[in-house]
Structures are given as C-alpha cells and as structure tokens.
Amino acid sequence: MTATISRRRQLAAGLALCLFGSAGAQAQQPREVKVGFVLPLSGGAATIGNQTKVGAEIAIEQINAAGGIRALGGARLVPVFADSQSKPDVGVAETERLITREQVSVMVGAYNSAVTFPATEVAERYKTPWLVTGSVKDEITERGFKYVFRPNNMALYDAREQMDAIDLLARESGKKPQNIGLFYEGTDWGRSHSAAVKKLAQERGYKVVMDESYPPNQSDFSAQLLKVRASKPEALVLVAYTPDHILFSRQFADARLNVPYGIHSVGGGSEDPSFYKAVPQRAVEYLFVQDDFQVDIMQATKDPASLDADKKFQQRMGYPLNAYGAQGVSNVYILKDVFERAASSEREKLREALAATDIRSGTALITGYARVSFDAKGQNVDAHGVITQNQGGQRRTVWPAENRVAGTRPVWPLPDWAQR
Structure with a gap:
C-alpha cells in the first residue's frame, strides 16, 4: 500500500513538472516581436521613405x-519607425535608440546610402541584424560585417544594368553613342x-565627356x-533624389537640350510617383x-498577398504599388521567413537564420527577384532590376529584352525637340 502511494506521488510530481514546464516554455514565447525601421520620413527623400513605410505596414x-509568427506561438510583428x-x-542616433531603448530584434533601413553606411556600423557594434532597404553603396556589404544583409542591388549592379541596356539598344538598332556624361x-x-x-x-569603349556632381537640394541647375x-x-547618366530630379527635369525640358541617346536615370526620384505628378x-x-x-507586369502576378498589397497600397497612397512600396513588403516577408526558421527573437539566432536564407517563391519576391540568398558578404547576388523607358x-520595360511586354518598342535614338 505504501509503495502504491509513493508511486502515485511520483507520477503526480512528474505530471506537475510536465505541466508547469510546458507552461513555463509557453510563457517564454514572445507575444510580440519588435522590428525597427529607420527611414527618411521627412526631408528630401520623405516621399520614398513613406512609400517604404506603407509597404512594410501592409505586409505586417x-x-x-494570418496568425503571426507561427514558430513563436503566433507572436505579432510590431514595427517601430524612426525618421532619419x-x-x-x-540616422545613427535613431538606430542606437531603437536598439538600446526600444529593444528591437532586427533593424530595417535606411534607403539613403549616406545614412545606412554609418547606421549599420552601430548595428554591427550592438550585434543587431540589419536588413538593408534601397541603399546601394557598394561598401555597405564590403566591410566584412556579419550582421548586415542587403537583398537589393548594390551600385555596381545598377550601373551594369544601365550599361547593358545601352549596349542592347545599340546592338538592336545598329546605332550607338560614342560618349556619355555623368551628372549625380x-x-x-x-x-x-x-x-x-x-x-x-x-x-x-565609351568616352566620359562630363563628370559632374552637385550638392543635394539645389535651387537652380542653370550652371550645370x-x-x-x-x-x-550623347547619353547622360543621372543620379538624383526626388526634389532635385523634379527641378532638373523641368529646367532640362525648358532648355530643350538634345541628348540623342537619352537621359538614363538610376531610380531615386524617377521611381517616385510624386515625381511624375510634379513634372509635365x-x-x-x-x-x-x-x-x-x-x-508594367504587376498585373501578371498570381500571388494573393502581392495582389492584396497592391490593392491596399493604392487605397492608401492613391497610386499602384511601386519599387519602394514593394521593397517594404519584401523586407517584411523576408523577415517572416527568418523568424520562422530561427524560431526565436534573439538577435544572434536571427543573424544565423538571415545568413542561411534561401527564398525562391512567395511574397518576399514581390520585387521581381527570382531568389533571395546572401553571400558571405551579406549581398543578395540574385538581385536585379529592369530598365524602363x-x-x-x-x-515600359525595354531591358532585358525577354522582360518586354508585348508591343513594346524602344525609341532609340530619340527625336530632337523640334520633332516631338
């Protein structure tokens, strides 16, 4: 009888341990996970920063x-936004604040390369993973950092795409510029x-006949x-944020300057819908x-979440999803994949999961990439864009040729102003 009672007590103790241990484990699961965003929400790049913000909010x-992060017991993602x-x-100060005071698990940002470059140094020092959005400065992923990951193009990729497009159009038409200018x-x-x-x-083999930089927030481009x-x-490569791109485009058109093989803008202001509303x-x-x-092929996607994101983006912004809104959506879905595989909100485990990322389908690829995976430097070598005219x-997409929508024909070279 005594042995039976003792055995029952042991079983009861074991059951209690299992129950309380399980409850303790569940209690340790975070109910929410903070994600820090540093973006230009005011100032010259504010329209772009807010487009990224809206895209991220929609994805969250x-x-x-849909149930949050399932590997964390349905934990909700909570965005914490800061204005660079x-x-x-x-940007540096806000990065430190989000990491030390807000205790975010991971950082996203910061669009401007001049902000991202020093801000990621702060994140690296605090061993906090940083997912780059928009910033292309090559050196961001060339410093041997372990916590910085970039899914989008680096500057070399953007430049190569522009030159590849010029080469393609030259081959197709038999007409090629002999020189180019740089204005940035x-x-x-x-x-x-x-x-x-x-x-x-x-x-x-292209001769560079102009290599001219200008300080941001110009009030007049007459001298340039x-x-x-x-x-x-004969072709002019242009690098400009939205306000400067608006002013330059207006003054260039008023001056009726002929650049026979066109202006080739590298994103920035020319991807911003507010730019097109502000210029004739x-x-x-x-x-x-x-x-x-x-x-021009957004309508071809069959991903329900992408279609829903486009619909909601239009409702909130008044225009369809664009590059920056799509990057905001993509960044968040990349992080969802990371949280699910890490099954943790701990920064080191998230870094390990980011390094092991290999996404080949789903809403994380809304930007058009075929794959998101990171090399030893933290760069997605499968990142790419397109060239539109x-x-x-x-x-309309003109490069690569296989991405052209039916009926698209590049205009090359351009007609003179007198013939337009």
Missing part, C-alpha cells in the same frame, strides 16, 4: 492577420554609382545645364529609368 498587417530625415547623424548628387549614393558607371563605360550643353554627351509629360518623355520593380505617360 497581412502577416499578423536623410541625415547621417540623425554628391553624397555616397551618387559618388558610388558614378564611379561604377565610369569604370564600366571605359571598359566598354550650361556644362551639359558645352560637353555634348514632355519633361520625362523617353526618359530611361533603372527600375527596381517592373511596374517613359512612353506616352507609361514606363
């Missing part, structure tokens, strides 16, 4: 509505991109336009744009 709402104002010192904003983004274009242009007129580039159609007709999102108020 979708994920939370496109200023490196502000003078921060990390512009300098990094122009250096890559210059290197590639010289390797491919005189240099364009004097140097006579004649100012952007035939403009070539290195796009990080193929806007503005024709009749629409951006």
